[in-house]
Amino acid sequence: xxxxxxxxxxxxxxxxxxxxxxxxxxxxxxxxxxxxxxxxxxxxxxxxxxxxxxxxxxxxxxxxxxxxxxxxxxxxxxxxxxxxxxxxxxxxxxxxxxxxxxxxxxxxxxxxxxxxxxxxxxxxxxxxxxxxxxxxxxxxxxxxxxxxxxxxxxxxxxxxxxxxxxxxxxxxxxxxxxxxxxxxxxxxxxxxxxxxxxxxxxxxxxxxxxxxxxxxxxxxxxxxxxxxxxxxxxxxxxxxxxxxxxxxxxxxxxxxxxxxxxxxxxxxxxxxxxxxxxxxxxxxxxxxxxxxxxxxxxxxxxxxxxxxxxxxxxxxxxxxxxxxxxxxxxxxxxxxxxxxxxxxxxxxxxxxxxxxxxxxxxx
Numbered sequence: 001x002x003x004x005x006x007x008x009x010x011x012x013x014x015x016x017x018x019x020x021x022x023x024x025x026x027x028x029x030x031x032x033x034x035x036x037x038x039x040x041x042x043x044x045x046x047x048x049x050x051x052x053x054x055x056x057x058x059x060x061x062x063x064x065x066x067x068x069x070x071x072x073x074x075x076x077x078x079x080x081x082x083x084x085x086x087x088x089x090x091x092x093x094x095x096x097x098x099x100x101x102x103x104x105x106x107x108x109x110x111x112x113x114x115x116x117x118x119x120x121x122x123x124x125x126x127x128x129x130x131x132x133x134x135x136x137x138x139x140x141x142x143x144x145x146x147x148x149x150x151x152x153x154x155x156x157x158x159x160x161x162x163x164x165x166x167x168x169x170x171x172x173x174x175x176x177x178x179x180x181x182x183x184x185x186x187x188x189x190x191x192x193x194x195x196x197x198x199x200x201x202x203x204x205x206x207x208x209x210x211x212x213x214x215x216x217x218x219x220x221x222x223x224x225x226x227x228x229x230x231x232x233x234x235x236x237x238x239x240x241x242x243x244x245x246x247x248x249x250x251x252x253x254x255x256x257x258x259x260x261x262x263x264x265x266x267x268x269x270x271x272x273x274x275x276x277x278x279x280x281x282x283x284x285x286x287x288x289x290x291x292x293x294x295x296x297x298x299x300x301x302x303x304x305x306x307x308x309x310x311x312x313x314x315x316x317x318x319x320x321x322x323x324x325x326x327x328x329x330x331x332x333x334x335x336x337x338x339x340x341x342x343x344x345x346x347x348x349x350x351x352x353x354x355x356x357x358x359x360x361x362x363x
Contacts, residue, residue, distance in 0.1 A: 022203025024231060027063035028344055031336055034058075036343040038331035039066050040350050045327045050295070050320050052357045054079060054311040055227040059235055060332070061305050068351040069227070078208065078224040079311045082292030085209070085223035086175045087257075088198075088233070090133055090279035092182045092190045094253035095197055101185040104130045108156075108177060111184045115153040123160035129181060131164040132174040133278040134262040138164040143173040151212050152180055168264045168276065172220035175279060176212065179219025190217040201248055202236060204229040221292070227309050233290075234298040234307035258288045258300070271321050285325060295320045304332045313356075 029036045039058065043066070046053055054073040058066045069075055081088075096102055102111075108127045109116050117124070123138045131137050143158035145151050155173050179190045186193050191209040199207055207229070210222030236242075237258065241249035257278035265273025271289075274282035281289050283299065290298040295312035297320070308328070314320055 022205075024059065024064050024228060024235070025062065027060075027065055028339065029058075029060070029065040029331070029337075029347070030339050030344070032060040032063050032065050033333040033336050034060055034065055034331045035333065035337060036340055036347045039328070040343065040347040042323065042327040042331065043068060043347070043350050046320075046323045047354065049323055050312060050314050050316070052313045053295075053354075054313060054356065055309070057227050057231045057309040058328070059231050059307040059309075062235060062239075064228075064231070066347065066351065067227070068354050070354040070356045073311070073356065075227065078206075078226055079296070080292075081223040081225060081230075081296050082221050082294060083172065084230070084290045084292035084296045084298060085219065085221050086172075086279040087290030087298065088194065088223055089175050089179050089182075089190055089217075089219040090257055091198060091249055091253075092194050093129065093133065093178050093278070094249060094257060096182050096185055096193070098250050098253065102129060102181060104128070104133075108132065108181070111181050112152050112156060115150060116156055120156070121160055123163055124156065127160065127164040129178065130261075130278075132178045132181075133257075134165070135168050135171050135174060135264075135276055136165045136262050137169070137171055137174045138162040138167060139169055139171055139174075140167070142171060145173060145176075145212075147213055150214060151176060151216070152214070168262050175220030176216070176218055178279075180214075180216045183216050189215070190219060198236075198248060201243055201246065202229070202232045204232065227311055230296075230298045230309035230311070231307055234300045234309060238300050238302065238305065238307055258282075271318060283321070285329065291317065297321070299324065304329075306332065 029039050053070050055069045057064060097104055106129050109120060109125060127137055138160040139158060140161050143155040155177055182190050182193060204225055208224040209217040212218055237254055240251040241247055241254050258280045259277055260275030260282050261278060262276045264276045267273040271283045274284060281291060283289055286303050287299055287301045295314040295317050297310040299308040308324055312320060
């Protein structure tokens with residue numbers, strides 16, 4: 001097995017990282033029904049095929065079985081989520097609905113009477129919160145955003161040629177509007193609103209979220225968290241919203257958010273054609289994910305009881321997922337496996353010394 005170059009990151013066993021009670025528990029792959037040799041082969045193939053990986057964390061049955069960072073990335077460094085941020089904004093909407101602060105079918109114009117056009121179109125009048133979440137606002141181009149404009153007003157002034165709910169178009173400004181609505185009904189930014197309800201219970205420390213000129217968490221992008229934070233978020237969804245015995249997010253919301261709510265294609269070989277939920281993508285292999293530009297992934301695999309967290313800087317997102325399906329899925333077994341110290345040590349060696357192929361812009 002080739003030894004990559006530089007950075008320590010081990011597969012830990014049996015307990016969480018020493019001194020960190022908020023960390024996910026650690027285990028060996030075999031104890032959780034995974035083959036260390038296949039996991040190692042996945043790391044090798046991912047390193048070879050994906051330019052450039054920044055981190056990988058594999059969670060099975062709630063236990064971290066493998067984790068690695070490509071230097072200069074590190075376990076304690078926050079990473080930009082790009083559009084993976086959208087799944088967190090969706091969660092905020094779900095929580096606000098559960099608290100009775102808004103309804104999934106509320107019209108968007110209801111929340112912004114001062115920013116609305118003087119004569120809103122019929123399609124704009126029909127746009128609902130649900131349409132923001134399913135990328136079905138009725139737009140055929142993205143509304144603009146500039147540093148010196150009111151983003152809500154720009155969004156509402158943008159033409160809506162299609163009936164909302166009928167036409168899928170990926171729309172980050174729609175997610176911004178969802179964030180603005182949460183702020184309208186709660187009096188808090190999505191970042192502040194999620195802090196006691198999601199971030200603190202999960203042990204996600206010091207998250208950062210970029211703001212619009214109007215002081216609104218941008219929602220559709222701009223969240224900075226760590227790799228393990230991604231894994232915790234995915235594990236929360238895998239557990240239907242429960243965490244340490246508490247229901248943080250309603251199970252009904254998670255079922256809706258991660259199921260197919262909108263068709264977005266028909267190619268069975270593409271993970272971007274499997275349907276869209278509420279700011280979550282459906283995947284092949286009965287999985288679902290939050291994802292972001294340049295290859296930020298929170299992949300949840302209910303059939304395998306697993307979560308895969310990945311950060312990267314690549315232009316080939318489908319290729320990145322293909323490595324997961326082709327190389328990692330075979331590692332999952334239905335029961336525990338005998339410990340294999342030789343292969344476990346090889347896996348540890350492979351995860352100790354990963355280095356990015358080129359420097360990327362860091363915050």
